[in-house]
Amino acid sequence: MSVSIKTAHEIDLMRESCRLLEIVHDELAKAIKPGISTKDIDLLGEKIIRSFGCVPNFLNYNGYPASICVSVNDEVVHGIPNKHRILREGDIVSLDAGLIYKGYHSDAARTHAVGEISPEAQQLIDVTKQSFFEGIKYAKAGNHLHDISGAIGAYAEKFGYGVVRDLVGHGIGTSLHEDPQIPNFAQKRRGVRLMPGMTLAIEPMINMGRPEVCWLDDDWTVVTEDESLSAHYENTVLITDGEPEILTLTK
Numbered sequence: 435m436s437v438s439i440k441t442a443h444e445i446d447l448m449r450e451s452c453r454l455l456e457i458v459h460d461e462l463a464k465a466i467k468p469g470i471s472t473k474d475i476d477l478l479g480e481k482i483i484r485s486f487g488c489v490p491n492f493l494n495y496n497g498y499p500a501s502i503c504v505s506v507n508d509e510v511v512h513g514i515p516n517k518h519r520i521l522r523e524g525d526i527v528s529l530d531a532g533l534i535y536k537g538y539h540s541d542a543a544r545t546h547a548v549g550e551i552s553p554e555a556q557q558l559i560d561v562t563k564q565s566f567f568e569g570i571k572y573a574k575a576g577n578h579l580h581d582i583s584g585a586i587g588a589y590a591e592k593f594g595y596g597v598v599r600d601l602v603g604h605g606i607g608t609s610l611h612e613d614p615q616i617p618n619f620a621q622k623r624r625g626v627r628l629m630p631g632m633t634l635a636i637e638p639m640i641n642m643g644r645p646e647v648c649w650l651d652d653d654w655t656v657v658t659e660d661e662s663l664s665a666h667y668e669n670t671v672l673i674t675d676g677e678p679e680i681l682t683l684t685k
Contacts, residue, residue, distance in 0.1 A: 435613045437605055439631035444538065444607070445672060448633055451535035452542070452670050452681035454486045458531055459544050459682075462502070466546045468523045472504040476515035479531055488533040491541075491610050498654060503530035503543075510598060510639050510647050510656040510664040511543075523549035526559060528666040532610060539610045541635040542682035543668035554642070555663055558595065562640040562665035565590045565618075569636060573671055573678035579614055579625030586638050587619035596645030598664075601656065603637045606670055628673050633681070637668030 440448065461482055462475060480501035483490045490501035498512070505513035505528040506521065512530075521527055530543040545559045568589040572581035587597045603616030614626055618638045641647075643662030650657060658664050672679040 435626070437613050437626055437632055438607050439629060440607060440633055441631070445631070447536050447538040448540065448607070448670070448672070449681055451488070451533060451538045451540040453684060454488060454535060455531060455533050455540040455542055456682050456684060458482045458533065459529065459542060462529055462531070463544065463546060466521065466527060466548060468521055468549050470521050471517050472506065472513065472515040472519040472521070473517040475504050475529065476500045476502045479529075483533045486533070486535070488535050491532040491534045491539050492530075495610060501531070505530070505655070505664070505666065507663055508658045508661045510641070510658060511601060511666055512654040512656055514652055514654055521548045524551050526551060526555050526663060526665065528664070530666060530668065537608055539606050539608070540670050540682060541606055541610065541668060542670060543637055543666045545665040545667060557593070558640065558642050558663055559665045561590055561593050561595065562638050563667045565638045565640060566636060566667050566669065569638070570671060570678050570680070573628065573634070573636070573673060575628050575630050575673055575675060577628050579616060579628060580621040580623065582636060583617045583625070584620040590638065590640045596641040596643055598639040598641060598647055599645050600647050601639055603635050603668070606633050606635045630673055630675050632673040634671050634673070635668060636671055637666065639664065639666050
């Protein structure tokens with residue numbers, strides 16, 4: 435396994451790719467309300483990405499048919515947008531998106547409430563997000579990759595949640611998915627030593643119930659096996675000489 439170390443110039447390009455993606459997510463967040471279709475969200479996301487002169491990196495990736503992954507309630511990731519799938523009051527919806535700027539990829543995900551949601555659903559969203567921040571406390575040069583993994587899983591499991599095992603985070607750069615894979619749960623091995631210039635897409639996927647998932651017949655949409663709610667939170671992160679830089683979270 436070879437983990438790419440980005441040059442200062444490459445990091446600048448990735449910063450811009452990620453800055454633009456953050457704008458996409460901010461605009462999509464404003465559009466989330468009861469009555470919107472998941473296809474409407476996808477079309478809006480693609481329009482914004484292309485308005486920057488960028489390309490949506492999910493579109494046609496291994497055959498995926500949309501620009502934004504829109505996953506509702508028990509859908510963990512890779513939900514395919516559909517004009518007939520209408521968001522309703524009380525739903526939660528995860529948006530996973532990325533773009534390519536001058537050959538460099540960005541990747542980030544957010545889970546949103548649709549109108550008023552239950553306290554239990556809100557807690558799941560909040561814990562999933564916080565598990566990311568618990569993980570990146572260890573995203574420092576000299577630490578090991580799986581220090582991040584263990585911290586994410588330990589935090590989420592304190593709440594009785596299931597941490598998805600079948601899907602993981604990843605390196606990112608001139609490809610959407612690069613080495614290394616980044617699990618969200620404790621590992622027996624320590625993983626690679628973190629070095630400045632590594633860029634990682636760290637993405638907890640947390641289920642309210644058990645961790646097991648299955649794939650729908652479309653071969654893309656991943657759902658919780660027990661039909662419990664699932665949340666997803668992801669940022670593209672740069673390892674530095676000091677604290678990690680969250681490239682898709684600049685505000």
